[in-house]
Amino acid sequence: METGNHASASEFLLLGLSSRPERRELIFGLFLAMYPVGAAGNLLIFLAVGSDSHPHTPMYFLLSSLSLVDFCFISATVPKMLVNIQTKTQSISYGGCLAQIYFCILLANMDSFLLTAMAYDRYVAICHPLRYSTVMSLWICALMLGSSWLIASSHSLLHTLLMARLELLEFCASNVISYFFCDLVPLLQLSCSKTQLNQLMILLVGGLIVFIPFLGILISYVHIVSAVLKFPSARGKQKAFSTCGSHLTAVIFFYGTITGVYLSPSSSHSADKDSLASVMYMVVTPMLNPFIYCLRNQDMKGALRKLVSVKAPPHGL
Numbered sequence: 001m002e003t004g005n006h007a008s009a010s011e012f013l014l015l016g017l018s019s020r021p022e023r024r025e026l027i028f029g030l031f032l033a034m035y036p037v038g039a040a041g042n043l044l045i046f047l048a049v050g051s052d053s054h055p056h057t058p059m060y061f062l063l064s065s066l067s068l069v070d071f072c073f074i075s076a077t078v079p080k081m082l083v084n085i086q087t088k089t090q091s092i093s094y095g096g097c098l099a100q101i102y103f104c105i106l107l108a109n110m111d112s113f114l115l116t117a118m119a120y121d122r123y124v125a126i127c128h129p130l131r132y133s134t135v136m137s138l139w140i141c142a143l144m145l146g147s148s149w150l151i152a153s154s155h156s157l158l159h160t161l162l163m164a165r166l167e168l169l170e171f172c173a174s175n176v177i178s179y180f181f182c183d184l185v186p187l188l189q190l191s192c193s194k195t196q197l198n199q200l201m202i203l204l205v206g207g208l209i210v211f212i213p214f215l216g217i218l219i220s221y222v223h224i225v226s227a228v229l230k231f232p233s234a235r236g237k238q239k240a241f242s243t244c245g246s247h248l249t250a251v252i253f254f255y256g257t258i259t260g261v262y263l264s265p266s267s268s269h270s271a272d273k274d275s276l277a278s279v280m281y282m283v284v285t286p287m288l289n290p291f292i293y294c295l296r297n298q299d300m301k302g303a304l305r306k307l308v309s310v311k312a313p314p315h316g317l
């Protein structure tokens with residue numbers, strides 16, 4: 001351990017996305033608008049699927065699960081950031097910091113697993129349509145979802161426990177985090193203790209958690225493209241590709257930003273770049289998911305109308 005000024009970290013200071021007061025006000029207004037849109041959109045999709053009897057298919061089961069995860073994902077960090085900006089406190093306790101780490105890793109993993117399951121769903125629907133009801137039964141979807149929660153919980157617990165052991169050691173004199181939430185990378189940069197084990201687990205376990213689902217998505221789309229190119233009609237090809245376009249957009253946003261933050265060399269990290277990437281996969285992508293996945297779908301539009309509509313009383317009453 002290095003010698004020098006050490007401090008026991010009972011709380012941390014989150015600088016947010018900018019230290020300039022005028023920019024902080026702009027950021028507050030922007031996120032104050034984004035959060036209700038993302039939270040309400042995902043919650044409406046989840047409630048619409050649960051309340052309507054028509055869209056109870058594997059695809060909608062996965063969509064509702066993704067919406068619930070994204071609702072929790074966007075709620076894990078943004079409200080705390082808004083409160084800090086409004087009250088000008090910027091502080092978060094060590095326990096609150098560990099809680100943010102746990103839930104952010106858990107929900108990011110679930111997003112990854114659900115994106116993979118949705119890619120597999122499209123693969124079966126396009127490449128093996130006659131076997132779709134058998135291969136993608138609701139029981140199999142529930143098994144996939146339960147396994148995903150188990151793996152994601154174990155992974156997030158591993159990193160949280162490894163980070164918690166550093167509490168007994170010391171953090172270097174500064175307890176300032178140049179992020180809008182508590183994350184593994186900036187916390188490890190503050191620690192004066194040996195963090196090689198933490199960094200190794202991020203690269204090995206985290207790398208596998210990211211790489212294996214991404215490989216599954218890639219393999220699914222290789223088969224999808226190969227099958228669609230064999231379709232005789234151009235309209236059939238266009239329809240098949242249109243069902244995958246939104247999913248591919250979310251995959252590129254999510255995996256591109258999360259890989260840049262966690263799997264790039266530490267020498268390439270900068271606070272501004274990592275914060276922007278984190279905003280993309282933790283706030284922007286969950287906010288857009290209800291639009292790119294659900295609101296373009298006629299069945300989901302119908303379910304949403306049924307959820308929010310108020311029946312008019314009979315005439316004469």
